[in-house]
Amino acid sequence: MAEAATHNGLAAFGEGRQRVLIEHVTPQVDAGHYPIKRVVGDLVTVEADIFADGHDVLAAVLRVRGPADQSWHEMPMTLLGNDHWRGVFSVETIGTYTYTLVAWIDRFATWEHQLHKRVEAGQEVQVDLLIGAALVDEAAAHAPDPVAATLHGFAAALRAGDAEAAFTPELARLMSLHLPRQFATAFERELHVTVDRPLARFSAWYELFPRSAALEPGKHGTFMDVIARLPYVAELGFDILYLPPIHPIGRQFRKGKNNSVTALPGEPGSPWAIGGPEGGHKAIHPELGTLEDFHELVAAARSYGLELALDIAFQCSPDHPYVREHPEWFRARPDGTIQYAENPPKKYQDIYPFDFETSDWQGLWYELKSVFEYWIAQGVTVFRVDNPHTKSFRFWEWCIGSLKRDHPELIFLSEAFTRPRVTYNLAKLGFTQSYTYFTWRTQRWELAEYLLELTQTEIKDYFGPNFWPNTPDILTPQFYPGHRSVFLTRVAMAATMMASWGMYGPVYELMQHVPAQGREEYLNNEKYEIRHWDLDDPNSLRTFIARLNQIRKTNLPLQRNANVRVHPVDRNFALNEQLFAYSKTTDNATHIILVVVNLDPEQVQSGWVQVPVDEWHLGATYLAHDLLRNERYVWQGEYNYVSLDPATMPVHIFRLERQEELPR
Incomplete structure (x- = not known):
């Protein structure tokens, strides 16, 4: 025993x-x-x-x-x-x-x-x-x-x-x-x-509303109008053209201008109130065009080096066929009505969320997955997913995992403006990229802290940050005064701090900055009305944005999120909190990009930026080539002087070159 x-x-x-x-x-x-x-x-x-x-x-x-x-x-x-x-x-x-x-x-x-x-x-x-x-x-x-x-x-x-x-x-x-x-x-x-394919890490996204793309004011834009806009988007240097939902829009409880609870006759409603008599998530808004027109848009975008990204928003208007055919997929209230979406104090009476605790959860899961499959069959491989944090984690793990087994080229951008653990968990479950808290980080210390968190902790192994300075839902207070320098610095930081970035245009390059009363979003928002934009406005930032994207495409350190460091900039023997300096290098530091940003929208800021010359083997004398202005400075030693005027150009993007690389 x-x-x-x-x-x-x-x-x-x-x-x-x-x-x-x-x-x-x-x-x-x-x-x-x-x-x-x-x-x-x-x-x-x-x-x-x-x-x-x-x-x-x-x-x-x-x-x-x-x-x-x-x-x-x-x-x-x-x-x-x-x-x-x-x-x-x-x-x-x-x-x-x-x-x-x-x-x-x-x-x-x-x-x-x-x-x-x-x-x-x-x-x-x-x-x-x-x-x-x-x-x-x-x-x-x-x-x-x-x-x-x-x-x-x-x-x-x-x-x-x-x-x-x-x-x-x-x-x-x-x-x-x-x-x-x-x-x-x-x-x-x-x-x-x-x-994933390289586009999953290194990408520049441009968002536009197709219905606002018409050449004539007051007309509803079409896919053909978007095709006519493609040369402009390509000129700006973007890789991905992202369209908000292109589906039929509900009539019941349709929102009016500036999120009014009552729409006036002729007002188009929110594209996120998906579904009408014409169909739901697999249908196209009839005023945008036909499925054949959509195929032509996908092909035309590719001819300009652009991929088309579609918005997938798993929610329904009261007129969506799902509401009639599958009432069990929605949560009923005691009075027999269906619970609409809320984010107090915001109310979205025009939207019904799905109930992921429905008894027919399997039927719901298969149907939602089939929405992706339908648009994949139409040639779409990039998706921006609306509010994924309000849907079941288990659903996303199953859905994205199943889709990527058959289509490993797919890219999913998560619009999860929520708590950090929830945001990061969605990345673990399969989302390729995610919106971030960048737009709310405005001080030097918090920008530095956030940059290092995303690039130097375990998060870097699974989380794909995508920096957006604005979205249709988000216009943060730093933009309200309308300072041109703020628009320049925010877009420059978004494009250089992370390998992937995006912006909602043309409102950004045209520097729209008036907020809706009491809300961090735009007045006269395109979510609720058709707008017309003057792309040739002489004050547009289009040239600056195009230059940023060109710099990204010709400098390898900006195409990754590795080898990032934050540099102190001293003034009078103290840290200048208004100058934010950071660098990105290749693994062997043969290619070095150093960015210096003036965070003060009104005053000239100057100081001495510290450069690790010995670690980077720069030698006693080296060249600082400002890629934005194509100006060259000979620098010496560890500390060098910088001065940035917000009235002219509040950003330096330097490429540091060793002495043997200097032109003779």
Whole structure:
């Protein structure tokens, strides 16, 4: 009985001769429950603490399986010191990669290490050579014939007393390949990487309302009008043209101008009040055009290097076919009416939210997923999702996971202006990018803190920030005075702090800034009326925005969120809180971008910006090339003077170049 109990107790330990431990593996998200995220061409650096009892030499490999691989590929890991190891692999195709680690006692390397010490000490090693010969013979038994013959030759040399043969690099290489890994330890889980196309990380979004794209004031715009607008959007340098919902708009409780609860005759209503007699989420507003017109728009956008992004808003007007056909998908009130959407004090009587606790939740899930599938079939691969934080987390994990298994090229932008944990969780569940709190960060300290949070914590492995200075719903107070410098600095920071950014136009480049009474949104908002915009307004920021996007496309550090740092700018031996300086570099700092922004919309601000010249190997003299104004300054040493006037140009975007790069 005692022996049985002992045996049963040992069984819980598995293979007791596995002596190697693998701990603190990075990167992984929530203990591997969610994948990390990368884009095609990235290197994934995996680190771990790997150790064992005693003084034996260890070996470790990184095992990787790509989307189409049937078996593992192995890359050796390197000991960095203090039991900390690193391995690297590249991701070359979109889809899901899997990785894990295996480590073991390297019997040959341990033997070789001990033999080397004995030889140096002048000790007798004949028995040690026989032990090594047996190891080599063991490896030969597991090697193909030509290699086995070579190994047997090494074994014979060792038996003959040739200690030098033990230290031959070729023998070490062959032994690492063919000596069986006794009692190897595999990491306890397989980890995953979602690999997206490069547009998932580096993108510039431009939002416009199709119904406001008509050439003539007072007319309802069409898809053909949007096609005519494409050269303008391409000229600005954007990659993605995002359209608010293009579906029929409900009649009941239709909102009027400036969110009036009663619409006047002829007022178009909010595009987010989806659904009418013409159809719902798979239908097109008849005044925008036909499905054939939409196909023509998708194709035309691609000819200009643009991808079309559609808004997916899972909510319904009271006139949506779903309300009639599936009343069980909505929450009924005691008086028999359906609960409309609310975000007190805001009320959206023209919108019914779905009830994700409905008894027919499976039917609802499949139908909502089919909305994505319908528009994917029409050529759309980029989606902006409205208020995903008000829908079931489990739904998003299932829906996005299912869609990306069949269409790994898809990109999902989350409009989740909510609590940080909710926002970040949506990213873990599958959203590629997300709106952020950038527009509410206005002080130097909070901009710096937020930039470092997004780029230097574990968030960077799964969260794709997209900085927007404005949206149709958001006009923050810094814009209310209408300072041109604020429009310049906010758009410059959005475009350079993050690899992905977006803006709602043409209201931004035309510097619209009058808020609705008591709300952080625009007066005479396009959400409730058709507007006409003068794109040729001489005060437009179109040239500046086009230059920003050109700078982004020709400077690699701005295409990633890596290697970010914040720099102090001193004035009179104290930090100047009105000057915000930050840099982004390539991994080896061969390409350095330094941005300095004057946050004061009225006063000239100056100071001495600190540059890590030794770390960046810039030398005693180097060039600061202002890419916005195409001006060059020769800088020296660690501190250099900058001065920015909001009345002229409140931003520097410098490319720092070493002395050997200076023009002669």
